[in-house]
Amino acid sequence: MSRKLLAERIGVNVQTVGYLEREEYNPSLDLAFRVSECFELPVEMIFSPHPMLPLSEELYRRKRKEGD
Amino acid sequence: MSVSESQLKRRIGVVVNYGLLVLTLLLSLTGHLFGWSVGTKVCFCLLAISVIVTFFPVHIRSGLWRLAHAKLETLDEREIQQNLQSLRHAYAVFTIASLLIILILVVFGWGGQTRQLAVFWVLFYLAHTLPSSILAWTVNRVPTKGEA
Numbered sequence: 001m002s003r004k005l006l007a008e009r010i011g012v013n014v015q016t017v018g019y020l021e022r023e024e025y026n027p028s029l030d031l032a033f034r035v036s037e038c039f040e041l042p043v044e045m046i047f048s049p050h051p052m053l054p055l056s057e058e059l060y061r062r063k064r065k066e067g068d
Numbered sequence: 069m070s071v072s073e074s075q076l077k078r079r080i081g082v083v084v085n086y087g088l089l090v091l092t093l094l095l096s097l098t099g100h101l102f103g104w105s106v107g108t109k110v111c112f113c114l115l116a117i118s119v120i121v122t123f124f125p126v127h128i129r130s131g132l133w134r135l136a137h138a139k140l141e142t143l144d145e146r147e148i149q150q151n152l153q154s155l156r157h158a159y160a161v162f163t164i165a166s167l168l169i170i171l172i173l174v175v176f177g178w179g180g181q182t183r184q185l186a187v188f189w190v191l192f193y194l195a196h197t198l199p200s201s202i203l204a205w206t207v208n209r210v211p212t213k214g215e216a
Contacts, residue, residue: 012144015211025146 010034023051078204081126086201088119089190096186097172100179119193127200131210136200150206151199158198165194 003017010017010031019025020035027035027047036043053061092115099108127133140148169187178184203210 013147013211015209016144016146019146028145031145 009038075208078130082201082204085122085126088115088122089193091115092119093186093190096183100183127197132200132203135210136203154199154202157202162194162198166191
C-alpha cells in the first residue's frame, strides 16, 4: 500500500504517514485505531512502546527458542 | 534537494530576514541619538525594503506562511499539534522581544514619531511572522499547495 493511499484511508496528510513510519510522531488513540482498522490488525500489532525488531531477527530468535 | 538542505535554506532565510529587521530597528533607535542624516534615512529605507523583499521567498514562497495560517479543518492532528506548538513558542519569543524593545525605549527615550512607528511595525511584523519562522525550525518538509 502506498503512503498516499494509506493517508487517504486514515484521513491524514501524506507527511503524517512518513512521520508515523519514522516513529517521529505518536498518534492519538483515534488515529491508531483507524490505522489498525485499515490493516485489519490489532492495534498492538502496529503500535508498541518498544522498537520493532527486523523480521529476520525476530525469526532467528523464534528458531533459537524452538531449538532450546 | 534533500529535506535537510531545504530546511537549512529556510532557516538561513529566516535568520537573514530577522537580521535585516533588527538592523532596521537599531538604525531607527540610533537615528534619534545621532540625528537623521540623508545617509541614515537612505539606509533605513533600503533596510526596510529589503525586509519586505526577503519576506516573500522566506515566508510566502516556502509555504511556511500558508502552513502557519491554515484553517484547523484543513490540517490533520499532527499538523494541528505542530501549529499550536509554534504559536506557543511564538508567544514566548514575542513577549521577550516586546519587553526588550520597551526596556530599550525606556532607557534611551521614546524618541520621535519615526522611531515609534518603526517599533510598531517591527512588533506588528514579529507578531505575524514568528509562528511561521518557528515552523522553519520544526518542520522537516513543508507540504506543497496541493498536499496541504
